[in-house]
Amino acid sequence: MQILQAYWIPKAVDVPIVREQLIGSAYQLEYPVVTSEKIREITALIQQNRVDYLQRLTTGDIVNKIDQAIQKWLNPGYPLRIQAEALLPIITGYDPEMVRLELKKYMRTFRKKELLRFLDEEFDQAAMLDEFRPRKSGGLSRVYGPRSIFHVFSGNVPGVQIWSLIMGLLLKSANLGKTSTAEPLLPVLFTQSLAEVDPQLAETIAILPWKGGMTELEKAAVNSAEAVVVYGSENTVKAVRKIVPLSKTFITYGHKISLAIIGKEALRPDCFYETVHKFAEDISIYDQQSCLSPQAVLVEAGSAISPKQFAQLLAAELARYAQKRPRATLSDEETMSIQNLRHQTELEAIKNENIAIYASKQDTSWTVIYHHQPGFDGSPLNRFIHVFYSEKLETDLGKMQPFENYLQSCGLAVSPERLFPIAERLGELGMNRLTQVGKMNSAKPGWHHDGRFNLLDFVRFTDIERGLEDTLERFDPDVE
Amino acid sequence: MRQDSIIMANQILSFIEGNSETNFNGLAVTLFQYQFQHNLPYKKFCQTKRKTPLTVKKWDEIPPMPIQGYKELMLACEPPEEAAAVFMTSGTTNPETKGKNYHPTLAVWDGSMNAPFKKFVLPDVDKMMIFVLSPAADLNEHSSLSRYLSNAVTYFGTENSRFFFTEAGLEMKTVASALRECEDRGEAVMLMGATFAYVHLLDYFLEKNLRFHLAAGSRIFDTGGFKGQTREIEMDKLYGMFAEIFNVKRNMCINMYGMTELSSQVYDQTILSTYESGQTIFDKTGPAWLKTMILDTDTLEPVPNGKSGVIAHYDLANWNSCLAILTEDIGYRTEHGFVILGRVQGSEARGCSIAIDQLMQSNE
Amino acid sequence: MMVKNKVALVTGASRGIGAAIAKKLAREGAFVGVNFFKNQQLAENVVNEIKTFSGQAEAFQADVRNPEQVQAMVAQLADSFGGIDIVVNNALSHYTFNPKTRKTAWETNWDDYQQQLDGSVKGAYNICQSAMPFMKEQMSGRLINIVSNLIDFPVIPYHDYTTAKMALLGFTRSLAADLGSFGITVNAVSPGLTYPTDSSVETTEDVRESIIQLTPMRRLATPDDIANAVVFLASEGSSFITGQCLNIDGGLVMR
Incomplete structure (x- = not known):
């Protein structure tokens, strides 16, 4: 009998857990007992960890770390990949061979070069995420991602949760993901890989499964986040929309x-x-x-x-x-x-x-x-x-x-x-x-998901105007 | 009616009356041949399934007509314009098209109703006071339920049995005073009506704080369940309220399951089993001329007891349309009969693809 | 039963190998269309024999060389039985198999060839063209063409007959290539000299004996031997076999 965590939280937090036998396997899945207090505690912690660590990394560092985690997944002998290949078919019901092939194909789309492409696609200079960078039209700009993102994952097509988490990381946000009971595992395993690469990075992420519609929990999560992204049916989207204040960034990916x-x-x-x-x-x-x-x-x-x-x-x-x-x-x-x-x-x-x-x-x-x-x-x-x-x-x-x-x-x-x-x-x-035809299921990295920007939808810019830049020169003590 | 139709109807009637030499299988196969010959859309349906009188040797090989067929097709062996009655579905799902079941004669339908009614609803008495909460046949000639209720009163009701549903709706106040009279006289009474009819009545009684201590032998008959109605309460809760408000215990409550697309009914065995053995069996069963199968929703093959599946009925009394029908209800078989879990709801996608059921929902 | 409730059409089924195939298919549970050209009585006899063992069959007249007649026959069959699963092309233009009176290569004229091509190839072509839409509709079907082991080993060179049968094999293979993706298989059965049949009565005893001498299994084929192979190719047992030619001749031809 093997026991597997179906959640991920920073080490400092303690939650009571329940175990559930995964039918048709030798695994038991561990689920946390989630309460509003716990959610507040966890989000406070990941946000602090972000300030202390993630926020200080350069985008280049983050890309390298994600790439290292992805490299692990590209190795057929990687224990977590083997676990995913064994368990996802049982959890989702999909054919094992299909899961194996699709998972592999999917992970390849997050190699370093693809991540760089993805950044370049949306930002003139990805370094704007790190510091003020000059603009061609004059002045300088810097980009800020949300301090924290609450992701509402749904459905059981393996993969999209990882894409969402990677976006959050590239934006230097703390990430709280709510998984659906239909597929709670893959985001947890991926975060585990990130922890293997850089434990401190993984401390800015929490993945919690709970049954959708437990509004108290969702409210707690929404309140603690600066941005909310929801994947799911019209009903799911509507339900979450109700509890998100207008001031927060709210991004939805409805059923299509x-x-x-x-x-x-x-x-x-x-x-x-x-x-x-x-x-x-x-x-x-x-x-x-x-x-x-x-x-x-x-x-x-x-x-x-x-x-x-x-x-x-x-x-x-x-x-x-x-x-x-x-x-x-x-x-x-x-x-x-x-x-x-x-x-x-x-x-x-x-x-x-x-x-x-x-x-x-x-x-x-x-x-x-x-x-x-x-x-x-x-x-x-x-x-x-x-x-x-x-x-x-x-x-x-x-x-x-x-x-x-x-x-x-x-x-x-x-x-x-x-x-x-x-x-x-x-x-x-x-x-x-x-x-x-034949590639409909494989969207390319950097595509305009549902016709929109990906990272750009989450960020805000701070501009230093050209005039200010020039004017300040006058106040240089050394100016003549 | 054509000569062979008269013969067919009489054969079914004598089976219902217990006077037939043939067994269920023999008569089912004969009836299938008759329907294959005279019900042309059904014949075509069977041909697409490669089921013909040449290949069908057992009743469970007869292809069941999905109930949608009663909306889409004209399913009748005798000319529909000559029908003595046509029963229509209430059309909750799509009011545009109603399912229709034509009855060239009501003799078979009535015969199929009466004996099981006596057996399951009134095993202990021949006649009793019946109060009906749903419309009678004269108000709704195309409702099989109305026909059923009217027949019940005609054949099994004592003199003062009555209908409380008029053009103005259910006269709840009158129901209350009539029940009070029965209570005072100590006379047992049976309430009959569609399940949702009770909801309004119970609401009213609760509001007026009315309680009745109905005499022993009183019983409550409901039918239809809560599918598609505005207010859903669990059946258990309903029966609890029956006990509280009418003093009628669960074992004297009986739910009848009938369909416009069928010509026979199935019943809870509550009253019958309690009367016969003192033990209460809740599971449903029907008369000898109706067999019920539970089919795997994926393969449409029979499932073992206890496993859920979609319900199919093989009803010999349905002689003019299709003796085998496939419902959209889910249930499971037990040692004593079967249990109905209700109509399947539309499905949501597990992934990010929008499923047709959701599309329809969002267009509503 | 190997082909229970399948719908089969056997051409030239009033006698000989065709009749044996029709009967065998019926015994194995198929509804059989017994096609005949002229011998209505014989065809009815086959149907009646099938009925004696509670099999299902019906006689259909059609000249397989005539596309309209074939189309009508196939449509009628599919209509009465709800589809068509198995087709056996067994009919051919009348031919006398007589080693003594056969035409030599220099006596055989093009009309002789044409006549055999019409019966064997055009006949099969007409039948297949008519049956294909039904089989595509079902996404399954079995087309079986009867050729002859003379195409591999012309013990007696019946030029026109053998040429047409070889053409029929080519037809079989290329058809198989295009129909596989629809779930339809196309195969050939290649009988050795089959005895007793009307076609083989004129084959002299010495020729029969010499063939037996060369045959590992030391006898001639019977109509039932051929029918067994056809039933196999018509059944689920051959689900992944297509474009093949099965020699049913006791090992006379090995390839």
Whole structure:
């Protein structure tokens, strides 16, 4: 029996803990008993540790330390990586091989060079985070990150929590993360790696799991933080928004929908299979739980395979993928959501020959719904995709409009000359990331997450104006 | 009705009356063949599942029609315009389209209702005073529940049984005085109504601080549960209040589970088991012509006792539409019957992707 | 049962190898469409025999060389049984297998070749074209083409017949390459001289004997031997086999 902490707090704090057997493993997870007082105590401490230490590091130092922690994760024999690879599949239900591959791929996006790129993407000079730096237009500026950030993590797609923590570190903020019970582990393990690299750095971080909606705790955490960032459903975001005062920086990453658009050029005899194969992967990775995964695809007619054949081929490909990497086991709510939509479609298909359903026979592993008309639609997720027919893609892009508040990534496969006209239109509609089919789940470091800045959204600037700079010269005792 | 429909209906009726030579399986398969032949949308549905009279040899191989089918399709073997009655769902989920179940004759429906009603609700008496809190059939001809309640009063109510639901709604004051009269006379009474009808009544009685010491043998019949209603109280809490306000104990309370899409009902075995053995069994069960299956929500294969799944019913009395239906209710099987946990709620994504259920919610 | 509740179509199934395949598939639980060109009575006999053991079958007339007739037959079959899972292309243009009267290479004219190509290749082509949409719809299906071991070992050089069968093998393999991604397999069965059948009655005793001499298993193939192999290729047992040619000739051809 192994015992594993499902939380991280500075050493000086003592919390009562409860243990819980992790079903299907030889591990017990330790959870802290969280109270408002404890949260206040912990945040006070990490903020003090920030002042005493983190705040004094240069951004370059911080990047190096994060990189060292990431380097550890890139070693297949690293004990914490092995632990994550063993436990995440049990906690989340995702296929172990998928978790292994995706985790590895994800960690690589935080190498030093990527972190530097990430900083450069948003700041003319990252050194502004360390000191006043001259500006091209004259004067000098310095950037301050929040003294502390309260992160509300949610969901169980492993990874995004780490990205959020790294942002906090780069901004020299103390970080308090509230994990969801669906996946409390990865941020803790990552913080542990940081502690191995630099124990003092890890003392500026706290990761606490508690069940969302315990408003007292959330209020305590919000009050102690200068900035709040929330990941989660509309309901989660709304609930937190209520308790955050207007004066605080409040950043939300709500649930999103991604789509794909496949042109006839990608369905020529020499490439249709490749297109289908890659697209099936986009759907299958993390069972569409990640908002980067597509829920519907618009397929253009006029090439070697028709949109309907695309749907059939996609179904066969999803079946093969399911054999290779099975989908997670679902709750009754989730399977019934799939069953109900399947039934609805089957019944409609009896009356309407413009609808067809291709689905796994034995269970709800995968489902393809074919609509012989242009459109887009949301899916109950878990490898459930809508395929829509289009005569000409450009004419039908407007069908995305009903989803404009949720649009995120668009997988695109068309000939190059069509890229810009389509991109213009998609941009207008609110789509914020265009990517190649097959890579929809791998956003690149430095991308405009949900169409916005990342670090910039958190910071404030202090400017020294050129005039002041010049005028002060006059007061130099030595001036002549 | 066509000749073969008359024969089919009579076969079912004699099974219900216990006079049939055939067993459940034999009749189910025959009925499936009949429905496959005459209910064309159902036939197509079966064909997509590769289930035909050629392949279906056992009742549990008959493909169950999802209840959405009663909204989407015209499921009837006899011409719907000739139906003696059509029962419609209340359409809580989508008021635009109501599920419809056509009954060319009500003889089978009535037959299927009466005997189990006697067995489960009134095992100890032949008739009793019945007070009904929900609309009668004359107020709502398309409600199977109204038909049910009217039948109960017609066949099992003593002379002064009455309905308290009028065009103006539930006359709570009148209910109170009628109950007081029964209490004074020491006459046992049965209250009958939809579960949520009691909520208003109990609120009223609490507000007016009214309590009744109903005579022994009194009972409370409710149906429907709390799905989709504005105020949800746990059933246990409700039964606690029944005891407090009416002096009717849990073992004299009975919940009936019926659906527009079915032609038979299932019941708590509270009153029956208490009457027969003194032990109270709460689990639900139905008549011999109705079998209930609990299916794994992922594979739609039967699950072992105790494991939850989605409920399917095989109801021979549903002879004109589909004898097998797949509900959206979750439940589990027990040694004595089954337990209903209620309708599945929509699912939220575990990750950052918005799921269709949430999308619909935010568009509401 | 190896192919329970599957829907199968066997062309040229009124007699010989085709009839044996139809019966075997039915015994293994399939609903069988027994296709015939002219011999309605014989086809009905096959259907009736299948019914004696409670199997399911129906006779369908169609000239496999005629696309319209094939299309109608396949549609009718799929409509009455809800789909089509297994197709066995066994039909060919009439051919007399007589070692004594056969045409030599210099006597065989292009029309003879054309006739055999029409029966074997065009026939299979028509059937496959019609069945493919249904199989794609199901994302599964088994196409099985009957060739001949004469393509590997022309003991008697029946030029036109053997050429067409070899073409059918090429058709099989390239079809397999394109249909695999839809979950459809395409295979061939290559029988040795099969006895007794109507086609082999004219093969003389000495030829039969000489073939037996060369055959490791020391006998000729029976229609049931061929049917067994077809049922295997039609069943779940062969789920990952495609583009193959299975020789059913007691080891006469080894490759």
